[in-house]
Amino acid sequence: MSDNPQSFNPDTTDLDRLHPAVKREKADVESGTEQAPMWVIFLGFIVAIIAGGQLGPNVGGFDFNVSNPFASSRFPDPRPVDGTAGAALDPLQMAMKKGAATYALCGGCHQGSGLGVPGAFPPLAGSDWVMGGTERNIRVVLHGLQGPIKINGADFAAPAPMPPQGAVLSDQDVANVLTYVRNNWGNKGSLVTKEMVAAVREKEKARTAPWTGPELEPYAKAEVAAEPAK
Amino acid sequence: MAQPAENDIDSDSLRRAAIDRSVKGPVLFLFTNAAFWLMASTIVGLFAAVKQVFPDFLDENWLWFLQYGRIQPAHLIALVYGWGIPVGLGTSLWIMARRTGQELKTGRSLMLVAAIFWNIAVTAGILAVLFGGSTSVEWLEFPKFLWPVLLICFLVFAWPMVSMFARARHPEGFMISAWYILGACIWFPWLFTTANVCIHCIGDLGAIGAGINAWYVNGVILLFFVPVGVGSAYYFIPKVTGQPIASQQLAKIGFWLLAALGGWSGMQRFMGGPLPAWMPAFGAMAGVLLLIPVGVVGWNHHLTTLGKHKLVQTSPSLRFSFFGALFYPVSGLIYALLSAFWTGANLQFTLAWYGFQVVSLYGFFSMCMFGAIYYIVPRLVGCEWLSVRLIRNHFWFSVYGIGAIVVTSIICGLQQGGDINDPEKWNLSFSNVVLNIRPYIVARAVAWGLITWSNVWFLIHLMLMVAGLGRRSTAPTLLPSHDHDDGLPSISHPSKA
């Protein structure tokens, strides 16, 4: 119910409509004048000390030309090292690590377990093709594969064609993923290097169509000459 | 306002109602526009999060303007300039008018014009960002020529507020809210002008320009959104609870420390980088020191609401303000973690910085603004909020959303930082970083979805009120005190508020 203040006429005005809500507002009360408790001051000092710790050497002498006060410091190398100090990471280990990441491209068909899908996608684990000649393996990855093939004696009469990866993967990537495939899931194979892949790529640079089983027979046991890794 | 005698209550209320009527036009216009921008911004935020994880979603050739690099800035521009500043100005205007006990006598039409031009400028800015005019300067991505328009429109609102403060002859109660708002009115134009003049007009500042950019972004958060939010909380929490602010001394410490430290902070965003070393170091120090005013204000609000938790449950305005005030220390803590060298180095260039921006803009500032809107709007339109259900949906979905964003941003930041800085992975491609943050970006999308949903209810409710379709009643719309009992009828407490 709105009040009827004397200075306004009885017609409803905005003010009358606004009035009730305003009328029920609580009055302001003078705020407390207590002292801030001691522990607030104490905590404040602790924060200030932590804050001060951000300065110190980080300030770089307030020099406009110093962006990094630690630029000439030598920091210990945090990266993991295998073997003697100063040696590069073992090429096989590096290839396995990187190959595992690249294998994500292959896992869709050949599965993470390397077992493939019977009848559709050949297995890689324990496969005689994988453990066979690198000449064949590199060609399969670079240009793809189609048509019926025989893996470990089992027929893959109408497997899905394997898409070529040569355009998508660099020589190093192909080498890594082949090394991984040849050394994982109980396979005991050897290192494939990028020079080997490059040599095959160069030799077969005219090739556009995917390989078929019969075409790859001559390469079944052939190894690419491995140049000493740099 | 001093304790009024019986007869004075009526004339006192009439005076306050007159003040309300004098600011009604500009404030409602700002609130309405801001609410639409909030809706737009949250939808775009949801979409941006989806695009970051599924870039091929809606990736037709002709939809090239929906790429992440364009819609993410659009999302933030809408949130900051479309929602944040207008709603802040609206709330500030009302609070300043009430606190100084003065009506807004002239300049109303000018304010409406300014608000319209502000909208035009923000729209133009967002369209420009989407269609190829982005400057890629964080929070200043709109084309160079727009900033004077925004500045002038802001000053049209800020100037009357400053003069109201100047003319206040009887400091009405303890003026802490007015201090914060006055501060915001001075700081924002200063920040905005400096950043734009340096980056766009002086130009060619290389890495210093980037440093100024970081200083600006943090400055706007610390010296506009924080003061307006805190000022609003300092007004509404005592107002609704009827309790005094617990300690004047703490309030003053909180204000002056913020004023002293806010300008020093920001450049620690680029710690370890090209900026002269002492600048990020000072920023880091200020960022950690800011824990003091943040903690002090949080403690003050806690003391003020002690024993009044029933009211927190029933009053929508107090509920939102209380929650917002609760988020102030949370955002302050996150800021300190981001600023200190030891923890911040790991969180640098991760989602944690975006999380901080959202927590302070939405978790703290916006919740305080919602509290203000739920209080102010009935007093401007003369009717009460229609539906308890709409308010509850708005509140709870906002809480779920902002809670999700806080948690996912921090954890994602730790994950991302850990992956980027992990010595074991020094020679691997970025694939593990990208794949590992995926679930957190999905969570971010879900969180924005929840927030969008909450704002649907808010927008509808606000539109109904502005159209005058609220409840005609003298009793306020209160939430039932035991919330999730949907079966029970809503209990409206007798008019104690």
Place this chain on the structure above:
Amino acid sequence: MSDFRKFVLRIGILFGLPWFFLIVGPVMKYQKLAPIAYDKDKDGVDGQYPPSVIHRQGQLVYAREGCVQCHSQMIRSANLGLDGWRKGWGQEQEGRTAEPVRSNTLRDYLGEPFAFLGIQRTGPDLANVGWRITDRAKMHQSFYAPRSVNQWSTMPSYRQLYTVQKAQGQKSKLALDLPEEFHPGKGWEVVPTAEAEALVDYMISLKKDYPVPGMAAAMAAAAQPKK
């Protein structure tokens, strides 16, 4: 002085201090910053530091596309992060360096209107990406179809920077080599626009790890055991 004026003055001073020391001062100092000449004997190279400027046209495209949202362009100091030790974030792309890539300084960005230091690292840092790009066509391919290069990538596909045109007999020299699923189809080819070329030029110009004058001497001095 009235309370109001005192209040405003206090705020002005408190904010004015950082404004002056963090903004005004550094801006004035920066404008006087000039390249420094190398000392051939001490630094091992000729010329001035910084030796080159980035490709500005390309940087405009970089800004327009919002690349800064996901990529940073600064190598951090080794005490703060792994940046310098990461493979490929400096000149050495294949092997393992003995020293980390150096952190960036103010002069590294001399000549840039605005340094896009970065908002987030959803993708690798680009400060020294110029060394990573050996093949322009590959770079174009990763802009046109990022997922054809890195399947896990969430980078947007910037097809608006490329034109799909009918193949006129011989394949155009500039046409991209794309795997089948990303190819527009038989009889069509994808050719970069001028903007795409500018962007690649800009990326190639991003090399910020040339030596800092006097740094070699400073590091040698630091390595000496203290007396």
